[in-house]
């Protein structure tokens with residue numbers, strides 16, 4: 001998002017630095033000088049005037065171009081920019097409103113359909129934060145399509161881009177692609193590792209990133225996911241058993257249920273550690289189920305407020321956020337310790353822990369702190385993204401009876417539908433997912449309507 005920083009710096013230098021220095025002092029020099037000195041001074045003056053004119057022209061061009069971009073930058077306050085308006089944990093809503101207000105085709109004025117937005121949210125770091133108003137009104141924001149909106153992040157110009165084509169280029173890996181905006185992602189590093197090491201999500205695509213990315217990609221291959229599918233199935237079945245035992249009239253927090261399965265699957269399939277989340281009645285304060293959301297809230301607040309990590313005591317719940325980070329790091333440290341204790345993995349073990357162990361063994365330049373940050377990011381990225389996406393999908397299916405009927409038909413055609421009075425259906429297999437196109441489409445549509453990662457920073 002932080003675009004044009006250099007042009008803005010030039011603009012500021014030209015406006016603030018050069019002009020006052022040249023003006024008053026030169027008059028004094030000229031009045032007391034002899035002819036050769038006058039000539040030299042005139043030459044100097046001409047050179048300075050030329051340089052100044054060039055700087056002014058460059059600054060003018062830069063600000064002219066930027067000034068054509070609509071956005072709340074016009075109402076930004078000096079130094080702090082638009083940051084004061086964003087000092088809330090759900091600042092993505094403020095950003096969405098700006099995109100609606102200013103980002104319409106032709107620059108401004110487009111308004112979202114469908115009322116308030118129903119986004120699952122997302123933080124400025126490409127991860128999610130567990131709420132969303134859930135009014136089912138669609139994701140609104142169509143006014144933002146095609147849009148570029150200018151805001152001031154502190155004194156720096158920042159662009160909010162909602163144009164899908166431009167995003168394809170910016171987020172891709174080819175020409176025009178931009179690396180992660182380190183500043184915006186920094187709070188995630190602080191969450192994962194006390195040394196604030198970057199990780200797969202937050203690092204630029206440097207050598208360490210490539211090594212780790214290549215290693216971890218093996219864990220996400222179809223073949224490895226297939227090996228791990230029984231873990232997914234067993235936790236889902238356990239959850240279904242527990243929910244069934246509550247009886248038909250029980251009120252169930254489906255989002256919490258989906259988060260619990262997700263945490264168990266990441267722990268077991270990725271690191272061979274059982275968080276037993278599905279089995280918890282009331283998870284302890286230091287259980288990851290409760291630590292992670294506190295950390296995400298703190299990350300969101302730190303993204304919006306760069307002073308928060310520097311002076312945590314100045315801000316509401318600042319110390320609480322710091323403690324949550326420490327609890328999370330302790331837990332990730334425990335997983336790292338277990339990984340090292342287990343020693344070299346078997347040749348056919350391609351779980352995330354095994355792949356990270358291989359990185360450590362084969363690339364001593366990748367530090368332990370970096371690996372700690374990598375372990376953390378897999379929980380940061382995997383937990384609320386998957387949990388909320390699952391619950392948004394179920395929410396949509398539940399509120400669209402026609403879609404529900406079609407999904408039931410599809411499941412029935414494969415012998416996978418539960419029917420009252422009939423014998424239980426066969427167990428789902430991973431390959432069945434290819435034969436469930438309508439269910440897959442519903443999942444994708446839920447992700448389109450309620451993207452849990454709605455903001456990414458470059």
Ligand code: HEM
Pocket residue numbers: 125126200201213266377378379381382383385386389452453455456457
């Ligand atoms: C529905 C579920 C998920 C969604 C919607 C999702 C979405 C995303 C998005 C949008 C990004 C790019 C973020 C950015 O550029 O700022 C990303 C990156 C990433 N995700 Fe996920 N994610 C999901 C599940 C997972 C899971 C289960 C894991 C691992 C356990 C995971 C691990 C990662 C990692 C490591 C990255 C950084 C990789 C890179 O930049 O190359 N994600 N995810």
